[in-house]
Amino acid sequence: MSATTTGSATTTGEPGTPIRHYSSAGSRIFDTLNILFLGGVALVTVLPLLYVLAGSFASEAEIASRPFFLWPEKFVTSTYAYMFENDTMIRALLTTVGVTAVGTVVQLLLTFTMAYPLAKRYLPGRALVLNLVVFTLVFGGGIVPTYLVVRDLGLLDSYWALILPLAINPFYLIIVKSFFQELPQALEEAARIDGCTELGVFFKIVLPLSKPIIATFSLFYAVGIWNDYMSPLLYVNDSSKWTLQVLVRQLTSPDAANAISALDTVFFPVEGLKFAVVVVATLPILLFYPFLQKHFAKGVLIGGVKE
CATH class of the missing domain: 1.10.3720.10 (MetI-like)
Structure with missing residues (x-):
């Protein structure tokens, strides 16, 4: 069995053996920051949609009294x-x-x-x-x-x-x-x-x-x-x-x-x-x-x- 190590990744040359990857500390930090950034963008995108959906099931009084909410106090289907x-x-x-x-x-x-x-x-x-x-x-x-x-x-x-x-x-x-x-x-x-x-x-x-x-x-x-x-x-x-x-x-x-x-x-x-x-x-x-x-x-x- 032969193994090849390149940078932070190690692979085995034997057929059928799974390939294992090792990430460096810099790569893990980048992945974490990337996930946090994209998660924030997704959250900013989804929040207005959730607010509109929640407002469609809220009463007129609740919409007037609460400037922003994601869950109505009382569901109204009228x-x-x-x-x-x-x-x-x-x-x-x-x-x-x-x-x-x-x-x-x-x-x-x-x-x-x-x-x-x-x-x-x-x-x-x-x-x-x-x-x-x-x-x-x-x-x-x-x-x-x-x-x-x-x-x-x-x-x-x-x-x-x-x-x-x-x-x-x-x-x-x-x-x-x-x-x-x-x-x-x-x-x-x-x-x-x-x-x-x-x-x-x-x-x-x-x-x-x-x-x-x-x-x-x-x-x-x-x-x-x-x-x-x-x-x-x-x-x-x-x-x-x-x-x-x-x-x-x-x-x-x-x-x-x-x-x-x-x-x-x-x-x-x-x-x-x-x-x-x-x-x-x-x-x-x-x-x-x-x-x-x-x-x-x-x-x-x-x-x-x-x-």
């Missing part, structure tokens, strides 16, 4: 009961869910169908189109020109105004194009020899091989639409078509009581309702992200593929 019984709240929640679902499908379809032909080096005019896509990464039209385009297309006060203006993210498009270029061309050529059309190759060969990147950008697009605040604020004037994010903003304004036009009850938990709506607006992302976190990492790796 705020959530009021929220889910109010037509404005339910309508905003359903609007957000519907726009997110439809918008994600539309954005994925347009992004993938545009990225696939751009991945073919023999496509005429490919370089020009790619340069135009990259141009939009650097220069944008701005709020006013975009608003004028949406208005002239007759999309104001429509749900499509929340989907179509941002239907294709140029950065995501370039990443998807790079992914398609890495797929085996032999599979596509074999499918064409068997009589498959270009659409058939795309839907029967390319998309089934692209499940990881589909999951990745489904999550990217869904999170972007769910958290979008500017689009409904600019393009939707009808309060019956507000999304949850706009409603959260209205409830945090000084005249929060006027944000709900359907208010017909004496009980109106203004402060608690703010916390509860923030919890409902944040909860879906917090629930889905841990299960799809690996796809975020895969998406970052895919973005490193070179042309």
Whole structure:
């Protein structure tokens, strides 16, 4: 049996023997300080979320009397009961869910169908189109020109105004194009020899091989639409078509009581309702992200593929 000692680590050369590592005093101090620092950052991040969650279950009197707490003295569920019984709240929640679902499908379809032909080096005019896509990464039209385009297309006060203006993210498009270029061309050529059309190759060969990147950008697009605040604020004037994010903003304004036009009850938990709506607006992302976190990492790796 042979042993090798390097610095503070000792390893054995015999097969099957576990490797033992010894850390120096400086390394242990660094690890301790690193853990304390990252733990402090995590604590600062989590504390506001816990406060909002606790405030959503607290009474109005407790919220007014206690500036900060992580556990309510008495759990109150009347705020959530009021929220889910109010037509404005339910309508905003359903609007957000519907726009997110439809918008994600539309954005994925347009992004993938545009990225696939751009991945073919023999496509005429490919370089020009790619340069135009990259141009939009650097220069944008701005709020006013975009608003004028949406208005002239007759999309104001429509749900499509929340989907179509941002239907294709140029950065995501370039990443998807790079992914398609890495797929085996032999599979596509074999499918064409068997009589498959270009659409058939795309839907029967390319998309089934692209499940990881589909999951990745489904999550990217869904999170972007769910958290979008500017689009409904600019393009939707009808309060019956507000999304949850706009409603959260209205409830945090000084005249929060006027944000709900359907208010017909004496009980109106203004402060608690703010916390509860923030919890409902944040909860879906917090629930889905841990299960799809690996796809975020895969998406970052895919973005490193070179042309």
